[in-house]
Amino acid sequence: MTVKTIAKKLGISHTTVYLYLKDPETKRISPQTKKKIKLLLEQGYLRLDPHAQTLARKKSHAVAILIPMNVPYFHSVIVTESLCGIQQVLFQKRYRFVFLPSQGGDSLQILKDQLKHSGGYDGYILYGTRDSSMEEMRANVETLQKYRVPFVVLNMPELEDDINQVICQTPNAADPIRYLFQLGHRDIALLAGSSRAPDTQQSIQQYFLFFQRLGVERSAERIMYGNYEKVIARSEVLKLLSKDRGITAIVSLSDSMALGAYEAIKELGLKIPDHISVIGKDDATFASNMCPPLTTVRIPMVEMGKQAAILLFEAMGGAKPRKIYLTSELVIRESAAPAISTKSKGGEIEKVNILTI
Amino acid sequence: MTVKTIAKKLGISHTTVYLYLKDPETKRISPQTKKKIKLLLEQGYLRLDPHAQTLARKKSHAVAILIPMNVPYFHSVIVTESLCGIQQVLFQKRYRFVFLPSQGGDSLQILKDQLKHSGGYDGYILYGTRDSSMEEMRANVETLQKYRVPFVVLNMPELEDDINQVICQTPNAADPIRYLFQLGHRDIALLAGSSRAPDTQQSIQQYFLFFQRLGVERSAERIMYGNYEKVIARSEVLKLLSKDRGITAIVSLSDSMALGAYEAIKELGLKIPDHISVIGKDDATFASNMCPPLTTVRIPMVEMGKQAAILLFEAMGGAKPRKIYLTSELVIRESAAPAISTKSKGGEIEKVNILTI
DNA sequence: TGCATTAGATCAGTCGCGAAG
DNA sequence: GCTTCGCGACTGATCTAATGC
Structure with a gap:
């Protein structure tokens, strides 16, 4: 039913119906006419067309x-x-x-x-x-x-x-790499998304920059690409961890990739956070239910x-x-713990004062 | 830019532009005119209005x-x-x-x-x-x-x-209550959604029916309402489990409520599935990452x-x-295990032949 | 006759303006 | 002058029918 069919049914002009629609309290329509229109509208058959409204x-x-x-x-x-x-x-x-x-x-x-x-x-x-x-x-x-x-x-x-x-900014206090470093981790891997994604590129840049400022060069070997998907993340972590036993922590660019990382780490018989610390991103509903509960960066x-x-x-x-x-926030749970010092291979930067980072 | 403004710009009629838009290969327009239109369109300024299109x-x-x-x-x-x-x-x-x-x-x-x-x-x-x-x-x-x-x-x-x-149907093989029963559970609680929701009502009905057919009456005391939310589910499970120690299994009507159930059960110092079995619904991405991995009903x-x-x-x-x-499917993982016989209080139905259920 | 082009009605609402009583 | 109501133009794209050469 359209405005015009309603009007025809009542034997009045479409303008009158429109007037009523626009303001049912209008003084420009007589009470009798109003009543007629109201009655028909209450049947609920009228459906205004948003396309026509848009045009007009x-x-x-x-x-x-x-x-x-x-x-x-x-x-x-x-x-x-x-x-x-x-x-x-x-x-x-x-x-x-x-x-x-x-x-x-x-x-x-x-x-x-x-x-x-x-x-x-x-x-x-x-x-x-x-x-x-x-x-x-x-x-x-x-x-x-x-x-x-x-x-x-x-x-x-x-x-x-x-x-x-x-824009969502990450203050220093919510930077997972810095946090892991403060916990004593030196061998941190990055579980990135896809190489084209700017947030991945930015994170990679920050990753290198962080270590550069400490006077250490990091190669790209510890960067993984999980395409923001759990299954791909799982296999990438499996691959890297199998050949690089020095890694003590993983920073994931999404919680769903962290799910995959958890699976891979457990599959290798390693414990979180005892052997490997993991930090996620998003603070998904399930993050606090993971084993151990996932430390993650909450994005509002x-x-x-x-x-x-x-x-x-x-x-x-x-x-x-x-x-x-807006700013992100580090939600500290249990998946990131202090690094066991014997495991740390980054001795050369051990003496750095973390406060200056 | 509209069809008409394009036409005006070229000094031709809107119909001609429309004709070209409808079929750039049309024979009704001269090559010269086509070229003119094509050139302007390639600038990419034309945005057709879906509202006007809808009307026409x-x-x-x-x-x-x-x-x-x-x-x-x-x-x-x-x-x-x-x-x-x-x-x-x-x-x-x-x-x-x-x-x-x-x-x-x-x-x-x-x-x-x-x-x-x-x-x-x-x-x-x-x-x-x-x-x-x-x-x-x-x-x-x-x-x-x-x-x-x-x-x-x-x-x-x-x-x-x-x-x-x-419609999604639940075949017998995907019925979590039946599955738990076959595992020896007799004291099963239902973590439902909201009392008005038909799927909750239906599940409650099936719950009662199942035990009725076994000749046992079940009261509504073991039905919880978690409103499909993790936090509410958590507090409801906490409440019920604190006062009713006989329960050996919980069927949740959503995986997110199962997250809450897990928290509550762990908080009470109980183990899944040793003390309490849990079955979820949805097979969310995180279900396999829960501890233990959640047995759940996958809905396609x-x-x-x-x-x-x-x-x-x-x-x-x-x-x-x-x-x-379409049919749902029971994804068996580790959150539901055979009931420890000493825990089972449902002795009166122990002798029933499960095959007849 | 055929080719290239265009005028104008239409869709369903919106609203300025004006008309009848 | 006031109340009550309606005509008709307009929105942008579509498409039939028709025009000009």
Whole structure:
């Protein structure tokens, strides 16, 4: 049932029905007519068409979520958690949100596909994804900028000032490598995601930098790529630990990869944290239930989603771009313990004063 | 940029641009004009408006996902997993999908809100949710039926034949209570969700029925309500186990509640499965990483989502309603072990031949 | 006659303006 | 002058029918 069919049924004009819909308390309609309309509407057959409304109002009350990746969105904790925050804010303001299809290809191609039929949305939230490189992310942001449309960027490294963005920073106290070092670990392996992902690249850079500042060179041999997946992480850890017995700690870039690391370590007959310490990232629900409970870096993802939505409303209101910074936090549980000194092979940096790091 | 602005820019009519868009190989446009259009389109400024397309085509290429609950959708494993399947099928057919906002209230009110502005979508997927009762679910389905619109029902008990529905059945071999019984357990507690949820009600009914058929009456004292949340489950299990030491096994209606049960059991100084066996439901990623690894009922949720989407396309194509049945499967790990006979208080049913159950 | 192009109606709401009583 | 109501233009893409050369 549409506004016009309702009007026809009552023998009145569509304008009158519209007027009532817009404000049932309006004085512009007689009580009798109101009653007629009300009666019919209460049957509940009217369903307004948001597409027609969008066209007429030049406003859609809808936001498009752009996640340029080929795998299902909702397997990613980052996506689901942040969407919870986004949903809260959007629904509160009566906004709907939409996921646009694509025909596959790389991150750039996907976004182009999605944008092809993306006219008329009030705003956009663009995700950085595991399989887009920094260059692709930049290109995607530029594409969106070209359309001069309100948008917010999520899950990407810090970009230019004129881009609305929610960023999660890791303070020193939440840096897992530093924490492990303070516990006496010197032989730390990094369980990274995919080599193209900026957060992996950034972590690797920080990893090298950390040891460089201590005057030690670390090779790339202790960097593993688990593609943010449990099973791949498991086999990579198995492989590295089998040939490199010196490692006393592993830093994983996601809790789900930590699940795989746990399996591999146990399979090799090693104990966490006695032989190997593990630190995860995300603080997933199950982290405290792992054996031992996983020490992990909590990322405030729900809050990040919320802030992204809030920022988007600001942008849609015409505010000038800004960044919102949130911080991660180290949740200390039992999977990381002091290194057994005899195990430490990093003697050459033993004398460093950790306070200066 | 719209079709009309492109046309204006080139000094041609919008129809010509449209004709090119519809079929770039068309013979109805001269090569010169084609070249002009092509050049401008390659700049990539054109973004078709799906709302206008919907209006003109009387087809939206969009599906609305209706999840009548007040909490964020993406914290629920059922939602996220099934959405992965839905996404796969929809995107493959170039369909987008939408989440409609509501102003809160009960499941009925939420759906009404969502449907108020739901005209013009090609199809709908309606979820049964944890906080809707069977009556509410039925009412919601009826509401949707009233509009004579293609829709599929997910995560609900079996309904009338004329409703498209994906249903997950539990064969005897995947029934956790039966399995525990075969292991010698007689004092089994049920960690249910919320009392209104049909799946909880159904499980409770089956629980009582199972023991009734054995000629034993079970009271409701061993039924706990964890609201599908880890923390609530933890405190409920703590409460029951503290006062009822006879229990040797717990069946949980979700893996996340099993996480809470594990915590509670360990807190009481009991061992799984030595003192208490636990069986979960969902087979979440972390289930195999729990200590001990969780025996659980795997629900093929991604597949359910896929089938729901496939069924919806059938319905949108005018096919008559049907049901798709999938089955759950018991994933045996280590959290459920044979009951220690001295612990069993259910002596009165010891002599029953389990094969007849 | 055929080729290239275009005018204008349509979809379902929105809303300015005006008209009848 | 006031209340009550309706006409018709508009949104952007689609598509039929028709025009000009």
